[in-house]
Amino acid sequence: MNAVSPLSMGLSAGAVETRALRWVAGLVCASLLIGGFWAAGQQATQPPATLSVSGLGTHVQAAEIHRVLADALNGPISAVDLRVLRDQVLTLPWVAEARVERLWPSGLHVALTERVPLARWGTESLLDRDGVIFKPRLSEISTELPQLDGPADQAEEVLQRFHGLRESLSEAGLTLTGLSLDVRGEWIGRLAPGIPVRFGRVDPMDKVAVLGGPVRRVMTGRQSEVERIDLRYTNGFAVRWRTGDETEGGR
Numbered sequence: 001m002n003a004v005s006p007l008s009m010g011l012s013a014g015a016v017e018t019r020a021l022r023w024v025a026g027l028v029c030a031s032l033l034i035g036g037f038w039a040a041g042q043q044a045t046q047p048p049a050t051l052s053v054s055g056l057g058t059h060v061q062a063a064e065i066h067r068v069l070a071d072a073l074n075g076p077i078s079a080v081d082l083r084v085l086r087d088q089v090l091t092l093p094w095v096a097e098a099r100v101e102r103l104w105p106s107g108l109h110v111a112l113t114e115r116v117p118l119a120r121w122g123t124e125s126l127l128d129r130d131g132v133i134f135k136p137r138l139s140e141i142s143t144e145l146p147q148l149d150g151p152a153d154q155a156e157e158v159l160q161r162f163h164g165l166r167e168s169l170s171e172a173g174l175t176l177t178g179l180s181l182d183v184r185g186e187w188i189g190r191l192a193p194g195i196p197v198r199f200g201r202v203d204p205m206d207k208v209a210v211l212g213g214p215v216r217r218v219m220t221g222r223q224s225e226v227e228r229i230d231l232r233y234t235n236g237f238a239v240r241w242r243t244g245d246e247t248e249g250g251r
Contacts, residue, residue: 050107057114059094059140065110068092077106085110093134119146119162121155131156147190150181157181165189165204172212179204193224200232207231214249215239 051073053062066073068088072080082100089098089110097113115134117126120143125135127148133155146166150158158181166176169191178190187199199207211229215237219226222241230238239247 050103051110052103052107053110053112055112055114057094059136060092060112060114064092065089065112069108069110073108077102077108080108093136096128096130096132117142117145119148119159122149127155127159131159146176147178148180151183154181161187161204165208168205168208169212172208172216174212174216191223191229195223195226196228198228198230198232210237218247218249 051066051069053065056062068091069085072085072088080102082102085100085108086098089095089100089112094115095112096115099111101109101111103109115126115128115132118129119127120141121127121133124138124141125133126141126145127133133152146162148155148158148162158179162176162179165179169176175192176189177192177194180188182188185201187201187204189197189199189204191197197211211231215229215231218239225241225243227240227242230240237249239249241247
């Protein structure tokens with residue numbers, strides 16, 4: 001018969017206890033993992049529980065985001081296509097950029113950038129700082145914005161020309177409030193207080209000197225009496241007054 005010393009008996013008991021603790025810990029971990037997978041599976045079949053939105057500005061409300069994503073929010077979150085959601089958010093006229101991402105375990109987050117309007121475009125649209133035309137509600141179009149117009153594919157060019165021309169004319173004490181490019185390629189500006197200026201097909205910047213010089217001097221103190229200004233002459237101009245009279249001059 002083999003004898004077992006008290007020391008060896010103590011070690012064997014400790015080993016047994018360690019194995020038992022490891023077995024229990026493993027069982028607990030397995031249970032947690034199974035429970036987690038089961039919960040995740042259950043959540044994947046449910047609609048998104050939360051929808052958060054960041055980047056809201058003056059014109060885009062969280063309720064609008066919920067409205068355009070309503071169909072997606074009623075389906076299982078596992079079936080959500082984030083690219084489709086992004087495209088739906090971009091259908092809102094005031095949204096310039098959008099990103100949609102999942103939030104664990106069952107939420108969605110929309111980060112958006114709102115458009116910044118720089119001018120009116122035509123009668124029913126706005127032009128943002130990137131030269132993009134968009135169509136908001138008519139009540140959202142401020143009459144205090146400059147009035148621009150032209151072919152849609154040349155909107156960015158019209159915007160750039162307007163900025164350059166306005167800056168140059170302001171140095172001469174004139175305020176440019178609008179600029180348009182018609183179908184014939186002719187530029188038509190508008191000075192405060194609503195005076196049409198016909199530049200013709202040349203670059204409007206080529207007419208800054210005559211408009212800010214002799215034309216301005218002719219109009220001094222009488223701007224409210226001016227009906228229109230014609231700068232289509234090669235070496236001159238014509239100012240038509242509301243009385244029907246006309247003043248012509250050279251450079």
